[in-house]
Amino acid sequence: MVAENNNKEITLSASMDNNNNIKGSKFHLEVVQKEPSLVKPESETRKGLYFLSNLDQNIAVIVRTIYCFKSEEKGNEEAVQVIKKALSQVLVHYYPLAGRLTISPEGKLTVDCTGEGVVFVEGEANCKMNEIGDITKPDPETLGKLVYDVVDAKNILEIPPVTAQVTKFKCGGFVLGLCMNHCMFDGIGAMEFVNSWGQVARGLPLATPPFSDRAILNARNPPKIENLHQEFEEIEDKSNINSLYTKEPTLYRSFCFDPEKIKKLKVQAIENSESLLGNTCTTFEALSAFVWRARTKSLKMLSDQKTKLLFAVDGRAKFEPPLPKGYFGNGIVLTNSICEAGELIEKPLSFAVGLVREAIKMVTDGYMRSAIDYFEVTRARPSLSSTLLITTWSRLGFHTTDFGWGEPVLSGPVALPEKEVTLFLSHGEQRRSINVLLGLPASAMDVFQEQFLQI
Numbered sequence: 333m334v335a336e337n338n339n340k341e342i343t344l345s346a347s348m349d350n351n352n353n354i355k356g357s358k359f360h361l362e363v364v365q366k367e368p369s370l371v372k373p374e375s376e377t378r379k380g381l382y383f384l385s386n387l388d389q390n391i392a393v394i395v396r397t398i399y400c401f402k403s404e405e406k407g408n409e410e411a412v413q414v415i416k417k418a419l420s421q422v423l424v425h426y427y428p429l430a431g432r433l434t435i436s437p438e439g440k441l442t443v444d445c446t447g448e449g450v451v452f453v454e455g456e457a458n459c460k461m462n463e464i465g466d467i468t469k470p471d472p473e474t475l476g477k478l479v480y481d482v483v484d485a486k487n488i489l490e491i492p493p494v495t496a497q498v499t500k501f502k503c504g505g506f507v508l509g510l511c512m513n514h515c516m517f518d519g520i521g522a523m524e525f526v527n528s529w530g531q532v533a534r535g536l537p538l539a540t541p542p543f544s545d546r547a548i549l550n551a552r553n554p555p556k557i558e559n560l561h562q563e564f565e566e567i568e569d570k571s572n573i574n575s576l577y578t579k580e581p582t583l584y585r586s587f588c589f590d591p592e593k594i595k596k597l598k599v600q601a602i603e604n605s606e607s608l609l610g611n612t613c614t615t616f617e618a619l620s621a622f623v624w625r626a627r628t629k630s631l632k633m634l635s636d637q638k639t640k641l642l643f644a645v646d647g648r649a650k651f652e653p654p655l656p657k658g659y660f661g662n663g664i665v666l667t668n669s670i671c672e673a674g675e676l677i678e679k680p681l682s683f684a685v686g687l688v689r690e691a692i693k694m695v696t697d698g699y700m701r702s703a704i705d706y707f708e709v710t711r712a713r714p715s716l717s718s719t720l721l722i723t724t725w726s727r728l729g730f731h732t733t734d735f736g737w738g739e740p741v742l743s744g745p746v747a748l749p750e751k752e753v754t755l756f757l758s759h760g761e762q763r764r765s766i767n768v769l770l771g772l773p774a775s776a777m778d779v780f781q782e783q784f785l786q787i
């Protein structure tokens with residue numbers, strides 16, 4: 333990788349092979365980034381500190397995504413200007429995004445609504461857009477050139493809540509690359525923001541104006557911890573999984589579960605279920621149970637090794653009263669299940685499905701309020717030791733974003749944030765398939781693949 337800084341113009345380049353591993357030099361993306369600018373809200377917006385809830389606090393990681401546009405009717409000449417102008421307009425509604433993160437007097441993350449603006453960069457690529465290859469197996473080294481990372485940021489406070497990069501390609505296509513701090517929104521909120529931005533660019537009113545008051549998710553006074561909250565439990569790595577990750581290269585692969593494969597998996601998922609499950613299960617239950625069990629087996633966890641499954645549940649409709657339409661902060665909560673590896677692997681898949689179902693059922697208004705209060709008292713963050721964290725993007729509507737160049741031909745993440753994270757992404761015709769994207773040490777990836785092929 334090359335990074336030159338010349339008159340504030342940065343040339344970034346990377347190479348990848350067909351497996352999206354950074355090795356040979358079959359493909360070489362170069363992006364020339366112009367000097368960043370700040371896009372401010374078009375008119376005066378509210379100033380002062382903006383409250384972030386406890387559901388926002390423990391999820392302050394940067395999520396990098398790209399959206400690839402290519403229209404038959406028009407080229408990319410106007411893309412930067414249109415997207416930049418629409419950003420300044422949509423920021424009037426989403427004014428906290430133009431501020432900067434800081435620490436509140438209670439020692440929590442908060443936004444100082446300074447109106448400073450979103451960092452915006454224009455880039456130019458040395459190739460056609462289709463040459464960046466198959467983004468379903470994202471390669472951070474290559475796709476990372478399409479998002480703007482603030483250089484030299486020493487901590488999360490020095491990274492603006494949102495940065496945007498528009499990279500023009502030689503074919504007339506362009507890519508919008510976004511870095512957004514998860515403390516500002518969850519998947520639904522992020523999707524509504526990006527879609528609103530597109531609506532403004534097309535001269536339309538916002539379909540879902542943001543609801544900004546996050547104080548509706550305040551902790552109770554006094555806080556009441558009423559659940560176990562094992563999502564925070566630190567599990568001992570008896571099986572030395574961490575050293576396996578350091579000894580072997582981590583491979584990233586994407587496994588496509590088409591409707592036929594999902595159907596087969598659902599049949600296997602309810603076999604030998606001792607009628608605990610009834611005769612049906614959902615796609616998420618079957619898929620997450622399979623991935624948890626197969627990954628545990630692949631990593632050769634010791635029989636008495638405890639393993640945790642963590643996943644986000646959309647709590648919007650489960651809160652009492654439900655969160656208002658357009659609530660743009662995190663309305664998700666992490667739920668979990670913990671089990672010994674031996675039991676998970678030896679028992680039929682339906683056992684894992686049952687655990688997943690129980691974890692979903694656990695999420696009620698009371699559970700979420702208790703999770704909010706847990707953070708108030710402990711300031712703890714969920715532990716990822718001996719854990720699989722599944723994030724489901726498969727029903728998020730990023731494919732509907734339209735800035736006037738039609739819907740994206742492709743969209744998706746730039747990278748997996750941590751080695752414990754697995755993403756479920758929609759794929760294929762009418763997005764009826766699900767791509768499971770995960771990273772594993774090379775030897776474990778082979779075992780995972782075998783289990784996938786056996787479905």
Ligand SMILES: COc1cc(/C=C/C(=O)SCCNC(=O)CCNC(=O)[C@H](O)C(C)(C)COP(=O)(O)OP(=O)(O)OC[C@H]2O[C@@H](n3cnc4c(N)ncnc43)[C@H](O)[C@@H]2OP(=O)(O)O)ccc1O
Nearest residue numbers: 395512513514518519522614615616617644645646723724
């Ligand atoms: C910061 O910048 C960002 C952020 C991001 C991304 C951030 C995130 O990832 S936040 C986390 C996002 N994920 C969620 O919010 C998970 C949402 N899903 C749930 O909460 C689910 O309920 C579940 C807990 C995962 C369980 O799912 P499941 O067991 O499948 O149960 P149901 O969802 O209730 O479905 C059952 C059944 O109902 C039908 N159905 C439900 N929804 C739909 C739908 N939308 N369309 C069609 N049918 C639906 C269906 O029949 C379901 O059965 P199946 O067997 O067919 O599944 C990103 C980018 C940034 O910049």
